[in-house]
Amino acid sequence: MALASNILENHTTPTGREEAWRFAPLSRTRGLHDVDAPIVDRPSLKALSSASGFTFTLVDGATSLSNTDDVVALKVRKNTARVQELKIEKNAVVAEPIFLSRDLQGSGVGVAEASRLLIRASAHSQATVVIENSGSITLAEEIEILLEDGAQLRFVTLQEWDEETVHIGRHHAIVGRDATFTSYVVTVGGGFVRLLPTVEYAGPGSSAELFGLYFAGKDQFLEHRVHVDHAIPHAKSRVHYKGALSGAGAHTVWIGDVFIKAAAEGTDTYELNRNLLLSDGARADSVPNLEIETGEIVGAGHASTTGRFDDEQLFYLQSRGIPAEEARKLVIRAFFMEILSKLSLPEIEERIAATIDKELNYDFA
């Protein structure tokens, strides 16, 4: 735990030349990436459900569970005295999703705030956690997720922010023996959003599936920087992110770093990113990166595509009787539903699809 890189004082404020920051427009973070800029400690999540099988509390001075060299996560650690902790009890099967929503009472984009959440999925528990982010905020956060042996956790984060929101976050999962972690990151709002969904394994037989979808409209910057660290034998990972962009200045970044260390024999991994450009003036960066230190694996692969939906496609669909507006919706919905339908949360699926439809109407108007 005492790695030098874990200490904020050993880092300087990123300049944009660092590999990890090279795509991000740092002038738009409102200082969140600045190691010296002030930030207030505000535990801003509240639990909306109160079923049995879990507790949601505020814990003083909890230590961090993982290593990171991410400046913003370290800044959050340094500037927070308390951690919100969601604990799912041992062997508990929580059937209904646990909703945590961002309480913006007292927030304003002018004041940067830090939030820390720890999710403990105790041994052999089963639960779905949904974090709902909406409104206007300047937020740096770290979420650490510990899956004990045999735990099954579905972890959903929804970024439906207003356009002035700046949100930088690290979501780190530690997946125990025979545990199954499934995450869904949905980002359709926010002016500047940079998320680091990262995974490490603590025992064999563990599995992580990371799904994501993002939609960037005019002038939105949305970055998802996935990192899966296979250092344990016989673990599995799947990464599947899809994004669409429409409007001048829309910019998305997807990085998929998968590392298979020498000890990680029997690893099975595949990562995939697909982007759909719906207009001129939008930019999608997509960088899959697979590093393999052992040949004794089940499989490892990656794919990345960025395609356009253009006037010729529209003509083709229209020439088969499909009206132009329906053709656009069809293509975009079909593209997203592949991910969205996996949520198994019909109300949220419909809400996200409607948000995307609305953005499209706006952008094409």
Added chain:
Amino acid sequence: MSTLEIKNLQVSVETDEGSKQILRGVDLTIKSGETHAIMGPNGSGKSTLAYSLAGHPKYQITGGTVTLDGADVLAMSVDERAKAGLFLAMQYPVEVPGISVSNFLRTAVTAIRGEAPKVRTWVGEVKAAMADLSMDPAFAERNVNEGFSGGEKKRHEILQMELLKPKFAILDETDSGLDVDALRVVSEGVNRIKSNSEVGVLLITHYTRILKYIKPDFVHVFAAGRIVEAGGAELAEKLEEKGYAEYVTA
């Protein structure tokens, strides 16, 4: 019985050097059940005619009329033309990422027929039509035209023609890029649709070989943006022998 009537059609496209006229007064009348072949050298404007009838925005109509049973086709949007009964099998079908063939076919058929097909009969209908065109059922789950071979794209076009049941189908160089086996499968597909329906066919081609499989009732020679000679199937034989030389020197 339907009639597609093209009168004195004139079409231009925008180029870097300004507006350029491609079609210079096309006159053609097609009735249900008839098959008309339009043959001509490259650059004569055959494909422009096809795309103009379908309503591609690149082509500007500068004169003339097109009517389908008296209705003004040129006033219709692209999808309205399809709903009115026009179908264009494209020379270069477009890839549409994100949408599966099965979803696409169902949406198109729903738009054309005005109501969603019954689930129970629909699946069988698609399967049978695909089997007729020697298409693997797994094809339905692929994205529209994405990574299709030339032959797969053309089969997919004819599959749509079969399911959408147009009044008039324009086949734009459907034979191009096909090997003999694929040409036979595609041609048999067109013939099957012809024998099961009243569809009128406008077959646009550079070569005579597809006419050995799909017999035209009328052959029109196209050159410099208009029809310069019309006749029966025997005209195709003459072109096979002598080529287009006498038409392009003019």
